[in-house]
Amino acid sequence: xxxxxxFDDFFGDDNDAPVVDTRADGRLLRIPLGRLAPNGVNPxxxxxxxAELIDLGKSLRRRQIQACPAVSRSAxxxxxxxxxxQIGDVDYVLVTGxxxxxxxxAASNPALNCVVDDGLAKDRKTFMEAVVSENVDRQNFNPVxxxxxxQALVAEFGSNRAVAQHFERVDGWVTQRIxxxxxxxxxxxxxxxxxxxLEAARSLGKLARDNEWxxxxxxxxxxxxxxxxxxxxxxxxxxxxxxxxxxxxxPPAGEAAAGSDQPGADPFYGRxxxxxxxxxxxxxxxxxxxxxxxxxxxxxxxxxxxxxAEMAEERQPKPFPYQDGVAAAWHLIDTMPxxxxxxxxxxxxxxxxxxxxxA
Numbered sequence: 001x002x003x004x005x006x007f008d009d010f011f012g013d014d015n016d017a018p019v020v021d022t023r024a025d026g027r028l029l030r031i032p033l034g035r036l037a038p039n040g041v042n043p044x045x046x047x048x049x050x051a052e053l054i055d056l057g058k059s060l061r062r063r064q065i066q067a068c069p070a071v072s073r074s075a076x077x078x079x080x081x082x083x084x085x086q087i088g089d090v091d092y093v094l095v096t097g098x099x100x101x102x103x104x105x106a107a108s109n110p111a112l113n114c115v116v117d118d119g120l121a122k123d124r125k126t127f128m129e130a131v132v133s134e135n136v137d138r139q140n141f142n143p144v145x146x147x148x149x150x151q152a153l154v155a156e157f158g159s160n161r162a163v164a165q166h167f168e169r170v171d172g173w174v175t176q177r178i179x180x181x182x183x184x185x186x187x188x189x190x191x192x193x194x195x196x197x198l199e200a201a202r203s204l205g206k207l208a209r210d211n212e213w214x215x216x217x218x219x220x221x222x223x224x225x226x227x228x229x230x231x232x233x234x235x236x237x238x239x240x241x242x243x244x245x246x247x248x249x250x251p252p253a254g255e256a257a258a259g260s261d262q263p264g265a266d267p268f269y270g271r272x273x274x275x276x277x278x279x280x281x282x283x284x285x286x287x288x289x290x291x292x293x294x295x296x297x298x299x300x301x302x303x304x305x306x307x308x309a310e311m312a313e314e315r316q317p318k319p320f321p322y323q324d325g326v327a328a329a330w331h332l333i334d335t336m337p338x339x340x341x342x343x344x345x346x347x348x349x350x351x352x353x354x355x356x357x358x359a
Contacts, residue, residue: 027115027116027117028067028113028114028115029092029113029114029115029116030111030112030113030114031070031091031092031111031112031113031114032110032111033101033104033105033109033110033111033112034090035090035091035092036070036090036091036092036093036094036101036112036114037087037088037090037092037093037094038093038094038098038101038102039076039083039087039093039094039095039098039127039131040080040083040086040087041080041127041128041131041152042096042098042131043131043132043141043145043146043148043149043152044098044099044141044145044149045145046142046145046192047098047099047102048099050106053099053102053103053105053106053107054103054106054107055103056099056100056103056106056107057103057104057105057106057107057108057109058107059103060100060103060104060107060109060112061104061107061109064100064112064113066097066100067113067114067115068094068095068096068097068100068101068112068113068114068115069094069095069096069097069114069115069117069120069130070092070093070094070095070097070114070115070116070117071092071093071095071116071117071118071120071121071127072091072092072093072116072118072121073087073090073091073092073093075118075121076093076121078121079121079123079124079127080124092114092116094114095120095127095130095131096130096131097112097114100112124156125156125157128152128153128156129153129156129166131149132149132150132152132153133167142191142192143177143180143191143192143198143201144180144183144188144191144192146177147177147178147179147180147181148181150163150174150177150178151177151178151181153166154174154178160174160175160178161174176202179201179202179205179206179209180201180202180205181205182205182206182208182209183201183204183205183208183218184208184214184215184218184219185215186215186218186219187201187204187215187218187219187222190222196222198342198345199345200222200225204218204221204222204225207221232330233334236330236334332344
């Protein structure tokens with residue numbers, strides 16, 4: 001045993017804590033698949049293809065690193081007595097690990113390592129929290145499965161707020177996910193396949209909930225939404241092409257390019273400007289560099305053509321439009337990579353308690 005000193009007491013070192021035998025509460029058993037059944041309340045429906053399950057089963061045959069939590073048949077049926085026929089004549093019921101169970105079955109494996117702990121079946125709330133939390137925390141659910149998982153937790157915990165507090169999330173995190181349960185099955189398939197973005201799906205879910213829209217109205221809304229998005233995208237692309245084709249204004253003599261950390265680039269819109277005057281070895285002349293006695297002439301004003309002052313203003317970097325939510329959103333939608341955009345949306349949802357959609 002390692003030496004013990006006063007620092008251990010001060011910092012709460014647990015090296016000297018006794019090892020506790022927990023077999024009475026959590027027994028590690030190798031259970032034949034014929035004596036084991038998945039539970040009937042798992043929100044997960046996507047377990048992968050048959051080939052993927054066989055590969056998983058072969059991997060489990062070589063080595064099963066993570067045991068599956070399970071409860072006894074009698075403990076499970078105390079919570080859901082009407083599931084007796086569904087689980088069949090087995091001795092144990094899985095809490096989580098149904099994909100491992102299906103993989104082992106597909107690969108004709110004889111058994112699975114399980115930790116049997118009837119404490120997980122103390123009540124339905126405890127059991128459902130155990131079923132859902134692992135998949136939610138590790139993001140193993142697709143968005144639709146997660147929606148139904150959170151909805152099941154609300155049914156057991158009693159309110160959106162109780163679930164949010166349990167998982168240390170804001171109330172809006174719960175509400176935003178449950179909105180997907182109001183989508184028609186055909187629309188939910190679009191979400192699963194990532195054909196419909198999550199932000200659009202949640203907007204549609206709220207509309208479907210508030211207006212009791214059926215599948216036809218929901219799909220019609222999505223078709224119209226796609227047309228609007230396509231038109232907006234085409235308009236932005238056309239504007240970008242026009243900006244690239246337009247000749248960059250030549251700065252008048254004596255004027256330096258203004259205010260960008262990266263010469264020749266507009267930091268907000270990303271448009272390139274003429275870099276000839278700022279190229280190495282060809283510095284733009286300033287008033288101090290003019291020959292003595294030479295006066296700097298003002299460029300003549302031509303009707304319909306921007307003045308030097310207007311062109312200088314155009315070259316100024318555009319600030320991010322913090323006060324214009326629509327402009328900011330379109331800028332991010334247009335420029336941010338999809339993966340980063342989804343991360344941003346998820347972070348905004350987690351911090352939207354004050355702006356959360358009413359439950």
